[in-house]
Amino acid sequence: MNFKRQLKEGLITQNPVLVQLLGMCSTMAITTSIMNGLGMGVSVLIILTLSNIFIALLRKIIPNEVRIACFIVVIAGFVTCVDLLLQAFVPAIAASLGVFIPLIVVNCIILARAESFASKNTVAASAVDGICQGIGYTIVLLIMCAFRELFGNGTLAGIQILPESYTPALLLVLPVGGFLCLGVLIAVMQWALAKSAAKKEGK
């Protein structure tokens, strides 16, 4: 088990959103304010870790033919728990995330990690994988949120940052902004990865 390597994979080289291109829907849909992004990111982090642990525990029992269905049931169970907890303790965030909380069930990140990692590795490694991938996802969400909220609304976490005279670029908080921001972010990531690969070759 190699915590440092897995963390680097989750954050950069195998980042779930920017490199593996998973879980696009929620990334674009809810990143209009920091609180939304934080709520979504932490929810996915928790669900991903729990489902990874659980699936790693059950990996020898689940028959291969029906594994996808089993994974989905496990994930749906955890999503329901988190959904109810959010509604009970932070109703404001639950309301603004709306239908996207139950939709974590079909967020490809969780199913992809279950299929490609948790079903083949030990419980401890899967737990670490869940945490690292979850952090990678949350950080991307927060970058998108910060950018879109700051320039699209002039605020950060609801607090006015830019002066009143700044005209918010409304376009950024509209769906269009989601597509454009994510596109540019992935482009930056591809540029950075290509550059570091070229550097390695030069050595």
Place this chain on the structure above:
Amino acid sequence: MSITTLLSISLGAILTNNFIFSQFLGICPFLGVSKKLDTAVGMGAAVTFVMGLASAFTWAVNKFLLVPMELEYMQTVAFILVIAALVQFVEMFLKKSIPALYTALGVYLPLITTNCAVLGVALLNIQNNYGFIESVVYGITGGLGFLLAIVLFAAVRESIQFAENPKCFDGFPIALVTAGLMALAFMGFSGLKVW
């Protein structure tokens, strides 16, 4: 419920509140299966079919099973199981009766299970308190909206291959920027008010 409500639901689902461009549901297949026009058409048609069926079945499951037993909090789990079973049946049915379409759709058919537009439409039907007919209409027209979006997008994407763009924008980023511009165009429909 009248014809006008159904019409406004349909218009909303296809144009003003398009599942892809304004609600961000079903982005993964939208980006994944839009490299070629003909597979995009097949995928869109299959999603439309499954969304219509899923709306009908999940509405019935919710009304006759979950609500009487006060198990509404199990909605997500129940719905995803219904959808997974439905997709499996559609797959078996197509394999037996229309094998040509089955081979054309290939691996994308089982992937419909994890298409968030399908689960999304089931959950939105309940949230909006739609009746049976409204749910089915919303499901089918939502699917048609998806079909429209993916076909338009695939056509644009086929010609984008010949465009010159900065190297780091190759592949997904340029597709996302294109989708963003299309979303901008679809925003034009938001002023559309029929009644």
